[in-house]
Amino acid sequence: MSGAIVRPYGDTTGDGMVQVSFTLPLPHDKRAEGAALQLAEKMGLAPALLVHAKAMGPDFTFFVVYGSVTHLVDVDAVTVVPREFPLLSAKEVNAAIKSPLRRKLLVVGACIGTDAHTVGIDAILNIKGFAGEKGLEYYRELRVVNLGAQVLVPELVERARAERADAVLVSQVVTQRDAHIHNTTQMSAAFREAYPAGTAPLLVAGGPRFDESATAALGVDRVFGKGTTPGEVASFLVHALAPLPAARTP
Amino acid sequence: MKLARTHTTVSVERALLRMAGLTGADAERIPWVNHLVDAVRDQVGIEHGVALPVWDALVRGEAPDLLTLAQLSASGSVTLRLPEGRDATRAAAAARRAAGAGVRTIDRRRAERDRLVKRLGDPPRRPWIYLIVATGDIYEDIPQAKAAARGGADVIAVIRSTGQSLLDYVPEGATREGYAGTYATQENFRLMRAALDEVGKELGRYIRLTNYASGLCMPEIATLAGLERLDMMLNDSMYGILFRDINPVRTFVDQRFSRQVHARAGIIINTGEDNYLTTADAVEAAHTVTVSQLMNEFFAKEAGLANWQLGLGHAFEINPDLPDSFRLELAHALLARELFPDAPLKWMPPTKHMTGDVFRGYLLDGFFNLAGALTGQSILLVGMMTEAVVTPFLSDRDLALQNVRYVMDAAGGLCEDFHPPRDGFIQTRARQVLAEAIDLLDRIVDDGMLNAIGDGTFGLMKRPADAGKGLAGVAKRAPGYVNPAIDLLEEGATR
Known part of the structure; x- marks a missing residue:
């Protein structure tokens, strides 16, 4: 549908109803409730309905507000990163690697920085996988080296060189003060420095806080956000790495 | 050993x-x-x-x-x-x-705790409510911890900065910078202890303080905890090996010393079995939790800890989409309760299946609280509906405590009435997990402990005895x- 304008849906088309909850650093009284309504109005809720207010200690009040937003959503103006590669089955991935490369693709994965949460990298790499899809270890034509958590960048670069990695997967799950961005740019810079131009392995960053359109800013080849499955990553690796020899001869 | x-x-x-x-x-x-x-x-x-x-x-x-x-x-x-x-x-x-002189200071701190508990009193009921504070800044942590105590928390855990377990030194002084947690330092321990003593007096209930004796410096941190009267310490016999890739020999040596200190200081240890379930499947790996609890008990007893000091861990991590997931949780929780009747078991909330749908998460936490009440758990780590989304908002903590209070007020005594029938689903499942645990223990005995760890028996992680961080600091x-x-x-x- 082109030129579509939508509003949030409560129980009737076009009613624009949303709910928000927030805390204000004010003691609970009439003035605090007025302040909550003022904020709701500034957020575009008109009319706003204060349905719940509760003191949390002497200095804070928690609010739940319902209301109709005045904003409209222009669906045509929404930008998303389209998937630039076809989704392949495990069998197709293996076949796509086997015939042109005649060797296994080597993938090194790690959680870098102080992040100790391996759930992301494990979901993509471990055989067990994620969302019903097996992880990359399951793919016959991929060899996976999972370095685990709190891997230092120099250690990652060194391991990638020693293993002659084709691709490096880096995961960042729990992050504070944009540590995931800082860590990832530091990582990509280290790879650029350590490898002659154009020979660095494919760099892939993943994690729930990443913006998929930030590849250039992060200095990586692909960013995967929340909910990415192993199949998507494998398909991307094939798309980016396996057709290369053929693509070079026009 | x-x-x-x-x-x-x-x-x-x-x-x-x-x-x-x-x-x-x-x-x-x-x-x-x-x-x-x-x-x-x-x-x-x-x-x-x-x-x-x-x-x-x-x-x-x-x-x-x-x-x-x-x-x-x-x-x-x-x-x-x-x-x-x-x-x-x-x-x-x-x-x-x-x-x-140091040992006598630790003894004095312990006597001081006994006095304060006597004067101020223990929490009015079980389970004790355990809440995590973690801002990175000790001066922010203090008001939050006090607010949490006023909101009903009996135990405050100051989670550590994630990088700390791999530091081969203990930082000094009061710290205001940390990632997803606050550094464990002697001064931070002292500041938080003083703050909780103050709020404890106000509330008429002794507020316990928890920190982490894990990573490369656990013997030192255990010592500091004893010197500054911390009450509980996270201290698992294998966590560092499996999840931080610390050398197994280093870990076992450091473990033993730190547990001896905890035993002397009257500190309750908290073990980390929840971690196995976040990396492996909570149903398939249920027996590895039991095995780890038994091993933690063994290592703890060997180091001189008494039953009342064994806060053995377990967690509510079964996929909620699985049919009968709640009954399975009850079976596992009851098994731990019955295997260790005198240990203050620590019951930990869902994290792996918290999806960002905070409403569903709140319900799941309610079921977690109910399972804790039904099976008579001793220490209940309060679950946050924003788990895996953000560090908890003030309101998240308040809502979470309301959730706990509602369940405990409504169903706190239900464990008296809860006796699953002998050959019903719950007892059958508990027996099955126990049998699998015994099988695994037999295999470990045949194979040797270090080999079992090296083979990836626990949490699917393989850790050979001659690798890992901190190996250089070990000497025969x-x-x-x-x-x-x-x-x-x-x-x-x-x-």
């Missing part, structure tokens, strides 16, 4: 110096205990323990006190040697006197090894 008695580590040696009262750090914030242990390592090696070389130097008058000696050693202007004969006897006696004890801290702890002596 033999491993732990025949090796020492830099951190065990530094813990001795901390017990003897050496504190502080140089201008680059490297602690003096590190400087002095490094000097001993470079000049004579640590396989005999640092006690003899260090107190020999003091007896010889190389420096008037421990601090000056450490400062001199940092600039390389101290000659250390391994004393023999009467010199050795004299150095050992001096070391024992110094360590004895030489004949004539002296460590008066270990002697005092093992003998139960005070001087």
Whole structure:
């Protein structure tokens, strides 16, 4: 549908109803409730309905507000990163690697920085996988080296060189003060420095806080956000790495 | 076990110096205990323990006190040697006197806790409500911890900065910078202890303080916890090996010492079985939790901890989309309860299946609380609906405590009425998990503990004995090894 304008849906088309909850650093009284309504109005809720207010200690009040937003959503103006590669089955991935490369693709994965949460990298790499899809270890034509958590960048670069990695997967799950961005740019810079131009392995960053359109800013080849499955990553690796020899001869 | 008695580590040696009262750090914030242990390592090696070389130097008058000696050693202007004969006897006696003073401080702190608990009182009911605070800044943590106590928390855990477990030193002073947690330092311990004592007096209930004795410095952190009257410490026999890739030998040696300190200090340990379920499937791996609990119990008893100090862990991590997931949770929780009737079991909330749908998460946490009430858990870590989304908002914590209060008020006594029938689903499942646990234990006995860890038996992680972080800080004890801290702890002596 082109030129579509939508509003949030409560129980009737076009009613624009949303709910928000927030805390204000004010003691609970009439003035605090007025302040909550003022904020709701500034957020575009008109009319706003204060349905719940509760003191949390002497200095804070928690609010739940319902209301109709005045904003409209222009669906045509929404930008998303389209998937630039076809989704392949495990069998197709293996076949796509086997015939042109005649060797296994080597993938090194790690959680870098102080992040100790391996759930992301494990979901993509471990055989067990994620969302019903097996992880990359399951793919016959991929060899996976999972370095685990709190891997230092120099250690990652060194391991990638020693293993002659084709691709490096880096995961960042729990992050504070944009540590995931800082860590990832530091990582990509280290790879650029350590490898002659154009020979660095494919760099892939993943994690729930990443913006998929930030590849250039992060200095990586692909960013995967929340909910990415192993199949998507494998398909991307094939798309980016396996057709290369053929693509070079026009 | 033999491993732990025949090796020492830099951190065990530094813990001795901390017990003897050496504190502080140089201008680059490297602690003096590190400087002095490094000097001993470079000049004579640590396989005999640092006690003899260090107190020999003091007896010889190389420096008037421990601090000056450490400062001199940092600039390389101290000659250390391994004393023999009467010199050795004299150095050992001096070391024992110094360590004895630290042990007596730990004893006094324990007596102080007993007094305060008597005067202020324990929480009115079980389970104790355990809440995590973690801002990175100790001066932000303090008001949040007080607010949490006023909101109903009985135990405050200050989660550590994620990088800390891999630091081979304990930072110094009050800290305001940390990632997803606040550094464990002696000063931070002291500040938070004082704040909780204050709010405890106001509330008429002793508020317990928890921190983490794990990672490369666990013997030192355990010592600091004893000196500053912390009440619970996270302390798992295998967590560092599996989840931080710390060398297994280093871990077992450090573990034993830290648990001896905890035993002496009257600290309740919390073990980390929840972690197995976040990396492996909670149904398939249920028996590895039981095995780990049994092993943690074994290592703890061996180090002198009593049943009331064993906060063995387990968690509510079964996929909620699985049919009968709640019944399975009840079976697992009840199994732990019945296997360890006298241990203050720590029941941990869902994290793996918290999806960002905070509404569903809130319901799941309600079921977690209900399972805790039904199966009589002892310590309940409060689940946050924003788990895996953000560090908890003030309101998240308040809502979470409301959730706990509602369930405990409505159903707290239900464990009296809850007796699943003998051959019903829950008992059958519990028996099955127990049988699988026994099978696995048999395999570990046949295969050897280090091999089992190396093969990836726990949490699917493979950790060989000759790799991992901190291996360089391990030394096999030489004949004539002296460590008066270990002697005092093992003998139960005070001087």
